[in-house]
Amino acid sequence: MAGQKQPKKRDKPVYVVGAGAVGLLFARYCQLFAPVTVVTRSNQTGTPYFYQHELVTTPLNVSHAHFDHLQRQSIERVLICVKAYQLPTALEQLWPYLSNDATIVISHNGMSDLTPWLERLTQQQQMWFATTNMGGFKSSPDTVVHKGIGATWLGNLSQGNLAIPSLITAMQTHFPQCAIHENIQLLRWQKLLVNVAINPISAREDVDNGVLRQPYFASEILGLLNEAVWIANQNGVTISLSDALALAYQVMQQTAHNRSSMRQDIHLKRETEIDAICGFICRQAQQKGSQTPFNARLLTQIQKKSA
Ligand SMILES: NC(=O)C1=CN([C@@H]2O[C@H](COP(=O)(O)OP(=O)(O)OC[C@H]3O[C@@H](n4cnc5c(N)ncnc54)[C@H](OP(=O)(O)O)[C@@H]3O)[C@@H](O)[C@H]2O)C=CC1
Ligand SMILES: CC(C)(CO)C(=O)C(=O)O
Incomplete structure (x- = not known):
């Protein structure tokens, strides 16, 4: 070059x-x-x-x-x-x-x-x-x-x-x-939380990342991140819900016109990473005898959409 x-x-x-x-x-x-x-x-x-x-x-x-x-x-x-x-x-x-x-x-x-x-x-x-x-x-x-x-x-x-x-x-x-x-584990968890908040909903709704800032999606994003942050904390990772929300909305803003990788995978009929994102949160919850219904619902919705 x-x-x-x-x-x-x-x-x-x-x-x-x-x-x-x-x-x-x-x-x-x-x-x-x-x-x-x-x-x-x-x-x-x-x-x-x-x-x-x-x-x-x-x-x-x-x-x-x-x-x-x-x-x-x-x-x-x-x-x-x-x-x-x-x-x-x-x-x-x-x-x-x-x-x-x-x-x-x-x-x-x-x-x-x-x-x-x-x-x-x-x-x-x-x-x-x-x-x-x-x-x-x-x-x-x-x-x-x-x-x-x-x-x-x-x-x-x-x-x-x-x-x-x-x-x-x-x-x-x-x-x-x-x-x-x-502390690369902390960064991995932070990225996971961003992906939990953005990827599945943007793929299900077929919208650019910035659209998720609309109030319509706020309660679902809160539910997803509340569950995921609880799992992170259970694993000894110190992240607060308010910080996770702030980071997710910041990335939505920075990537407002982007198509998330999960949305692209669905368009290209490729397997998505939903199992390593919401699926991971659900498995962790099961191991702890708990449930994460927001993540479980999106896991099923994306699995059906990409089938
Ligand atoms: N794209 C992006 O901007 C970003 C992506 N990421 C993450 O990085 C990871 C990779 O993403 P991305 O590059 O976009 O994914 P792609 O699907 O574009 O690339 C994965 C590549 O790996 C190849 N591959 C899979 N298994 C093997 C194997 N056993 N031996 C050799 N090659 C193999 C695939 O080949 P084949 O074509 O044969 O399937 C494919 O070319 C994902 O987890 C993604 O979420 C993170 C940040 C940004
Ligand atoms: C940060 C984000 C959500 C950017 O689109 C991403 O990592 C992805 O699409 O997988």
Whole structure:
């Protein structure tokens, strides 16, 4: 890309699993510091990818591989950018290719149980989570359009090895507004609460995020967040209902003209992340012998809508 530094030859390669919107946005920034290989489920490995921002389209300087083409135990630095429900399969496929000191960065919306994977890490491996406010969508199978240059927060999920890996340092330097956050779980919960408030209603009503600011939706949003904040508090996460409401309405304002990812998934007839959002809240409530009727109702409504 004109005017941008090419990665030095000695930089260790970065693998990006998932050529979706986030995968290609992350690949675009990783190519600034390392050779990048995008790992896909497709065997068509010749496809070039493109990045579009403010109507300017540039080719991505990345190669493309299927898992079958990789060497076992060779991946030292990897970003996994798949949907929450795709994560277990992607991790299972990836595991034999990880080196003994690999850095794994996971990014998705909703909540997933990463405990089994954290337990499988070697002493030298680290698993990090990236929560991002970058916004993008695929305008075609090979092109990502970068809509919003939001911040990305990185947090270490693994216990023990606390040295900051080179991948994390490089992401901090080269990604826009990117920093380490000491409490990544809090940020994950905050993002979950925003997604609980916005995604399912915008998908059910087929409206832009800003429409949810109308008083008509206020009592349902209050009910959803009241339940979700209670679950967060039960899990030891200190978030108040008033702060969760303020954040949700702020994001509705900032993304007023956006289509939520769940609304897009329904339009494109793709599986939604409702199970990792309202479904997660309902499962947590059941485990605590309680009920979350607002989340349960939306879970059913979205499941029916996307069936
Ligand atoms: N888009 C956005 O602006 C934002 C998205 N997010 C979150 O980030 C996550 C990813 O979102 P997004 O990029 O939009 O989703 P996409 O559906 O666009 O991308 C997911 C990609 O992962 C691929 N994939 C799934 N499983 C595998 C696998 N086992 N091996 C290789 N590739 C695989 C899919 O391939 P295939 O085509 O074969 O299914 C698809 O290309 C979601 O949780 C989303 O909610 C967070 C912030 C912003
Ligand atoms: C923040 C929000 C609601 C932006 O649309 C989002 O994360 C999503 O659509 O998944």
